[in-house]
Amino acid sequence: MxxxxxxxxxxxxxxxxxxxxxxxxxxxxxxxxxxxxxxxxxxxxxxxxxxxxxxxxxxxxxxxxxxxxxxxxxxxxxxxxxxxxxxxxxxxxxxxxxxxxxxxxxxxxxxxxxxxxxxxxxxxxxxxxxxxxxxxxxxxxxxxxxxxxxxxxxxxxxxxxxxxxxxxxxxxxxxxxxxxxxxxxxxxxxxxxxxxxxxxxxxxxxxxxxxxxxxxxxxxxxxxxxxxxxxxxxxxxxxxxxxxxxxxxxxxxxxxxxxxxxxxxxxxxxxxxxxxxxxxxxxxxxxxxxxxxxxxxxxxxxxxxxxxxxxxxxxxxxxxxxxxxxxxxxxxxxxxxxxxxxxxxxVVLPVNKEQGEQLGWPELTSAVADAWRQLPDDQRARAVILTTNYGQAGALLQYGPAHGLPKPYSNHMSFHDWSRPSDMQDGPVLLVEQERDPAFENHFTNCTQVGKVDNGIDADNEEQGTATVLCTGTKTPWSQLWPTLRRHY
Structure with missing residues (x-):
C-alpha cells in the first residue's frame, strides 16, 4: 500500500x-x-x-x-x-x-x-x-x-x-x-x-x-x-x-x-x-x-x-x-x-449573509427600549417582552440591562424551555416581530405597532425593519398559552 x-x-x-x-x-x-x-x-x-x-x-x-x-x-x-x-x-x-x-x-x-x-x-x-x-x-x-x-x-x-x-x-x-x-x-x-x-x-x-x-x-x-x-x-x-x-x-x-x-x-x-x-x-x-x-x-x-x-x-x-x-x-x-x-x-451579503447578522443588535435593543418606555410606570411590573426568535432574545439579554429592560421571553428554540411568563404577568405584552404575523398576534389583545428597528447603516440583515408591537394583554393565561407558542425553527 x-x-x-x-x-x-x-x-x-x-x-x-x-x-x-x-x-x-x-x-x-x-x-x-x-x-x-x-x-x-x-x-x-x-x-x-x-x-x-x-x-x-x-x-x-x-x-x-x-x-x-x-x-x-x-x-x-x-x-x-x-x-x-x-x-x-x-x-x-x-x-x-x-x-x-x-x-x-x-x-x-x-x-x-x-x-x-x-x-x-x-x-x-x-x-x-x-x-x-x-x-x-x-x-x-x-x-x-x-x-x-x-x-x-x-x-x-x-x-x-x-x-x-x-x-x-x-x-x-x-x-x-x-x-x-x-x-x-x-x-x-x-x-x-x-x-x-x-x-x-x-x-x-x-x-x-x-x-x-x-x-x-x-x-x-x-x-x-x-x-x-x-x-x-x-x-x-x-x-x-x-x-x-x-x-x-x-x-x-x-x-x-x-x-x-x-x-x-x-x-x-x-x-x-x-x-x-x-x-x-x-x-x-x-x-x-x-x-x-x-x-x-x-x-x-x-x-x-x-x-x-x-x-x-x-x-x-x-x-x-x-x-x-x-x-x-x-x-x-x-x-x-x-x-x-x-x-x-x-456588498457581501449575497454570498455570505452571516456578515450582516453581526450588526444591529444594540440598535434593536434601543428600539425595544423606546417601545418599553411608552408603557405607564405602574403597568411595567406586570408587562412582558416577548421576542419571536432567539437572536432578539439573546440581544436583549446582552444589551437590555443597560436600558433598564426586564428579562425577555421567547418562544423560539430552547428559549421556550428556559423560562415562561407567570400568570401574574397579566399586563401589556411587547412583541418583537421580525415580520408582523396576524396569526401570532391573534393570541393577544389590541395589538398596535409602536416602532421599527433601524440599524442606522441600512444593513440588509434579517432584523432590519423588525416591528415592535404593543398589545394590551393575552387572551388566555400564560400557563395555557405558552405551550401553543413553541417554535422549533
Missing part, C-alpha cells in the same frame, strides 16, 4: 496556522456578536446534556471561552480561533497521508487557511467551527485506516465520532457517505473486523448522554431539521453547486479537482474521492445547506497539493499558483471577515 511521504513540515505548517490565528484575532472584535453567538451565550447559562436544536458541546465551549477571556465578541471567539488554526494543521496531516512532501503539506495548509469556508466559520463561535475540525480529524483517521488496513484505527474513529456527536449530528452524513463509497469501491476488508463494532460502541457510549436527552424529549432535533428542509430546501438545492465553488474559493477549484482525480486513480483512496459526490447527493436529497458538504473539499484540497507541486516542478508556473492563492485569500477575507466598513456590508 502507498506510504506517507517524508516527515511532517512542522514549522512552516504551524507558521501558517499562527498567521491565521493572528488574522482572526485582530478582526474578532469588529462588528459585534452574531445571532447564534447570542443564543450560545444564553445556552451557556443553561448548561444541559442537550438543547432543542443541538448537542451540548458548543455552549460549553462558549462558557469556557467567555469565562477566561470575557463576554465580548473577541472573548467568545478565542477557542474558535484556536480550533481553526488546529484545522489547518490537520489538513496538512491529511496531505501527508496522501504521500505529500513538505512543500505539498505547506501548500495544503495555505489552501485551507485562505479558503472562505474556514475563514468564515473560524471568525465565529459556532457549531460549524468545531464540526469542521471534527470532520478533518475523522477523515485523517479514516484515510489512515484505508491506507494501512489496520483495523485498530476503528477505535480512534469511534472516539473522534463520539466527541463530534456531542457537537453536531451532521457528522453522520460524511461517515455514511464514506461507508457507501467503501461498499462500492472497496476495500471491503476494513469492514470485516470486530474492531468496527467496537468503534461504533465507543462512539455511542460517548454520545449517549445527549442521545438519551433527545429521546426523552421526543427527538426535537429531527423536528428542527425537518423544518429547515421544508423552509429552505428549494433554495438550498438551487444554490448548492454555485456555493460549493464560491464558499471555498473559485481559485482553489483546480487543486481540489486534481485531488479528486488523484484519489480516484489510487485504489485504496478511491472511496475518499467517491465520498464527496455521494455526500453531495445526500445533502441535495435532504435539502440541506451547501456547507454540509464543504469539509470534504478540504480533504480533496489536501490530496491535490502534491499533484499541484508536481505540476509546478514540470511547468515552472509558480507565479500562477502564487497569484491564485493571493486572490483566493483576498476574496475570502473580504467576503467572510469584517474588513469592510459596516455600512458597506450589503
Amino acid at each position: 502507498e506510504r506517507p511521504g517524508v516527515g511532517f513540515a512542522t514549522r512552516p505548517v504551524i507558521g501558517v496556522a499562527a498567521v491565521l490565528a493572528v488574522v482572526l484575532t485582530v478582526l474578532s472584535g469588529r462588528y459585534g456578536f452574531h445571532r447564534d453567538e447570542l443564543y450560545f451565550l444564553a445556552a451557556a447559562d443553561h448548561l444541559a446534556w442537550g438543547y432543542i436544536d443541538q448537542p451540548p458541546l458548543t455552549p460549553l465551549l462558549v462558557r469556557l471561552s467567555t469565562a477566561v477571556f470575557g463576554e465580548t465578541p473577541m472573548g467568545v471567539r478565542v477557542i474558535s480561533t484556536l480550533t481553526s488554526a488546529a484545522t489547518v494543521v490537520v489538513v496538512a496531516l491529511i496531505a501527508r497521508e496522501f504521500s505529500a512532501d513538505r512543500r505539498a503539506q505547506l501548500l495544503a495548509a495555505v489552501c485551507a487557511a485562505v479558503s472562505g469556508f474556514l475563514l468564515g466559520v473560524g471568525h465565529l463561535a459556532s457549531t460549524a467551527t468545531y464540526d469542521l475540525l471534527a470532520w478533518m480529524v475523522i477523515f485523517l483517521l479514516a484515510v489512515r485506516l484505508l491506507r494501512t488496513g489496520n483495523p485498530r484505527w476503528w477505535v480512534a474513529l469511534g472516539l473522534a465520532t463520539g466527541i463530534a456527536l456531542q457537537n453536531k449530528y451532521l457528522v453522520v452524513l460524511p461517515l455514511a457517505a464514506l461507508l457507501i463509497a467503501v461498499l462500492i469501491t472497496g476495500p471491503r476488508s476494513v469492514l470485516r473486523t470486530w474492531w468496527l463494532p467496537a468503534g461504533v460502541a465507543l462512539a455511542a457510549l460517548i454520545a449517549a448522554p445527549n442521545l438519551i436527552w433527545q429521546a426523552t424529549h421526543d427527538w426535537p432535533q429531527l423536528t428542527v431539521a425537518g423544518g429547515i428542509s421544508e423552509d429552505d430546501g428549494t433554495e438550498n438545492r438551487v444554490m448548492f453547486i454555485p456555493l460549493q465553488i464560491l464558499q471555498l474559493s473559485p481559485f482553489l477549484v483546480p487543486i481540489w479537482v486534481a485531488g479528486f482525480r488523484r484519489l480516484w486513480r489510487t485504489q485504496w483512496a478511491r472511496p475518499v474521492a467517491l465520498a464527496y459526490p455521494v455526500l453531495c447527493a445526500v445533502v441535495l436529497a435532504l435539502g440541506g445547506k451547501s456547507y454540509y458538504a464543504l469539509p470534504l473539499l478540504l480533504v480533496l484540497l489536501a490530496a491535490g497539493a502534491q499533484p499541484t507541486i508536481d505540476w509546478l516542478t514540470t511547468t515552472g508556473r509558480r507565479v500562477a499558483l502564487a497569484s491564485g492563492l493571493v486572490l483566493a485569500g483576498l476574496t475570502s477575507v473580504v467576503f467572510t471577515l469584517p474588513v469592510l466598513p459596516a455600512s458597506a456590508v450589503n
